[in-house]
Amino acid sequence: MDLREFREFRERMNARILEADNLEIRRFFALDGRTYEDGALDTRTKELLGLVASMVLRCDDCITYHLVRCAEEGISDEELFETFSVALVVGGSIVIPHLRRAVERLDEIRQMQAGGAG
Amino acid sequence: MDLREFREFRERMNARILEADNLEIRRFFALDGRTYEDGALDTRTKELLGLVASMVLRCDDCITYHLVRCAEEGISDEELFETFSVALVVGGSIVIPHLRRAVERLDEIRQMQAGGAG
Amino acid sequence: MDLREFREFRERMNARILEADNLEIRRFFALDGRTYEDGALDTRTKELLGLVASMVLRCDDCITYHLVRCAEEGISDEELFETFSVALVVGGSIVIPHLRRAVERLDEIRQMQAGGAG
Amino acid sequence: MDLREFREFRERMNARILEADNLEIRRFFALDGRTYEDGALDTRTKELLGLVASMVLRCDDCITYHLVRCAEEGISDEELFETFSVALVVGGSIVIPHLRRAVERLDEIRQMQAGGAG
Amino acid sequence: MDLREFREFRERMNARILEADNLEIRRFFALDGRTYEDGALDTRTKELLGLVASMVLRCDDCITYHLVRCAEEGISDEELFETFSVALVVGGSIVIPHLRRAVERLDEIRQMQAGGAG
């Protein structure tokens, strides 16, 4: 699934879920969004926190989502690889397959950013 | 992988595994089946327990299996979404990608049920 | 830590956390409480869902909390042991140490219930 | 909790659990015991498998149990530390606190073995 | 176990582990230390990454270690609570018992810092 397909699926299913009449799920989704807003820590730092948490918990879709957000916040590859190194050391070699997919996704994001600038 | 393919793969590989001469694995599979039978708790409740456990442990195939069983037991969407809300609050946003796939699968199951009734 | 000490610590620290000026944490705590209220599924069933999720995720304090709530809801030992069996089969032998502590805690809860009736 | 207390608690609660009238839990306990018996792999190797699985899943009681069994099987400290190194690399730094407690427990086991020989 | 006891145990067992003749474990410990040094991301940010990873993986000792380091780096309570909120939303209510212990530990650290300044 490429990045466009990932986004389309994510948006379509999020809409489907929020349509269902379940208040707790809706509140959770709203809370999830607010958590990464600027506060004592800026969004940039919070997105890195979300990324490292997603990596050690080994959730590819969560990693993709936070990588996109990190790229939007202007975080550099060098900063991202240092975040990857924390995830790898904390979470162990079991993180490596997710790291491979994360780096492939990051390259895809950078190509889209480069294309968008052309 | 659609539901039919999931089932075909599951049945084929379960058969392949049970053919192998390993008594512990066979006993585990037998025990797994018995665990959801009616007892002090009915199958319906036990399938909801299996579903929520599968969601917080983030196992898509286990979620699919229990969703199919829940639908067979006549559990409503509203009851399933409340089960999803418990999984989401207990397990956190890391459950969301599995929730999206679960809801897509549920819609597929409901379509098959509707088709079967036609 | 016996049940009284657990409760005292839980209440004291929850109060301490909610005093801190963090809106997301407060909202999460509120949402957590609401999730187990009667809906399409009754509180009884939802507490069993919370219990099995806590067991497969292997969180002793969460197990204690839901055991207390299950006992308050009048759930029987036989129903609790069937919930334990689902957790054990889904989560594997790694759940056993938590099961031992859960059963010890359940016996403590039943003694308090018996004492309270005296 | 020292090793004697651990064993006493483990045996007492296992007996309590098996007394309860739940067939699935009893079968699981029986299956758990059989899994480590000699087969194509010897008990020695299977206990090392049980140990490394317990370490990456970060279950102190399971680690203690398998360390005791490994010591009974005559597995050396050097072999155990290599097993620890696999757990550490696979599971990451999150395993370190469990490694510290495992090594403390191993030293306790070795002292008991030495004392028993006196 | 208070903070002094935690530190004493941690240092004693780390020394015991590094004395054992296992090169991979030693290299892992060295690598673990280097990962949090200043780079493209500063130590401050990396310690927050280590903290959030420890919380979602629910490792109390790792949380204590990173809280101490965060306090040494001058990170404020407000920043720490925002890190807690990310861990809570990503990891779910299963994180709450660790959050309670984290906040208790943080209060202990702040008292020691205040005492040291006296």
Added chain:
Amino acid sequence: MDLREFREFRERMNARILEADNLEIRRFFALDGRTYEDGALDTRTKELLGLVASMVLRCDDCITYHLVRCAEEGISDEELFETFSVALVVGGSIVIPHLRRAVERLDEIRQMQAGGAG
């Protein structure tokens, strides 16, 4: 993804990751490789340890990697199924979907070994 595609992706992304200028990640990869070399335990045993750890942590790519290595070390199907049985009993039914994919992969590996011998 068949085995050839898995290997091609793995090698290409590992090369991409090691090209990035991050010393900690490179050191982790080097350490990961060394951990399975002959020592007090032989490579054969260590690969079984890596396999069981990968199964209980439910990482399909890690399972594939260790299955290939186990096959190269001449480990028999009977030994592998006993390793699977330990993973299943320790990790629970949540391991079953990974077991199905592991056995399918093992059959693919055996076919390649048989073809390579023709």
